[in-house]
Amino acid sequence: xxxxxxxxxxxxxxxxxxxxxxxxxxxxxxxxxxxxxxxxxxxxxxxxxxxxxxxxxxxxxxxxxxxxxxxxxxxxxxxxxxxxxxxxxxxxxxxxxxxxxxxxxxxxxxxxxxxxxxxxxxxxxxxxxxxxxxxxxxxxxxxxx
Amino acid sequence: xxxxxxxxxxxxxxxxxxxxxxxxxxxxxxxxxxxxxxxxxxxxxxxxxxxxxxxxxxxxxxxxxxxxxxx
Numbered sequence: 001x002x003x004x005x006x007x008x009x010x011x012x013x014x015x016x017x018x019x020x021x022x023x024x025x026x027x028x029x030x031x032x033x034x035x036x037x038x039x040x041x042x043x044x045x046x047x048x049x050x051x052x053x054x055x056x057x058x059x060x061x062x063x064x065x066x067x068x069x070x071x072x073x074x075x076x077x078x079x080x081x082x083x084x085x086x087x088x089x090x091x092x093x094x095x096x097x098x099x100x101x102x103x104x105x106x107x108x109x110x111x112x113x114x115x116x117x118x119x120x121x122x123x124x125x126x127x128x129x130x131x132x133x134x135x136x137x138x139x140x141x142x143x144x145x
Numbered sequence: 146x147x148x149x150x151x152x153x154x155x156x157x158x159x160x161x162x163x164x165x166x167x168x169x170x171x172x173x174x175x176x177x178x179x180x181x182x183x184x185x186x187x188x189x190x191x192x193x194x195x196x197x198x199x200x201x202x203x204x205x206x207x208x209x210x211x212x213x214x215x216x
Contacts, residue, residue, distance in 0.1 A: 001198045005206075007167070013181065019153070027181045
């Protein structure tokens with residue numbers, strides 16, 4: 001090229017899109033999972049007390065909590081049942097490990113299809129390295145909000 | 146001899162864009178660019194790069210090229 005400072009973003013647009021960063025073009029969905037994800041979904045760590053987490057999650061008006069490590073990498077999920085139980089087990093025992101996730105770039109329509117096919121009410125959105133972006137609710141996708 | 150482009154990651158790209166007004170160039174064919182590209186990128190297909198770059202890009206600003214992935 002003959003230019004003094006040339007850089008190569010080697011991971012390219014596949015990497016960019018999978019992190020939910022801004023894209024343009026005819027194939028870019030108008031709404032993607034990263035756009036509709038609730039980023040305020042409660043989180044906890046393995047070191048937290050389940051009873052404390054229950055209280056905090058209820059007080060925030062949620063019925064799920066995502067278990068993450070210090071880098072916000074998703075380890076598991078505490079669902080309604082775990083949060084409703086009176087047993088004070090460890091977070092690790094109570095959580096469902098390794099929940100399914102999607103990348104922020106997946107289109108909202110495609111994600112809704114996937115949620116319906118699996119008969120789920122929500123889906124977690126993470127970056128390719130497993131960091132939590134947020135939670136997408138089926139209701140939001142179906143109502144277009 | 147021409148210097149090889151320096152490989153960078155996503156964070157470095159964002160830093161170069163924000164701090165040094167880097168020019169972002171997708172080198173894939175026009176059809177692929179039209180379907181999806183990084184916001185703010187321009188398209189100069191690889192075959193046309195040597196000829197078009199001096200006309201379309203500013204020499205004094207960094208240039209970042211990219212395609213789909215590690216190709």
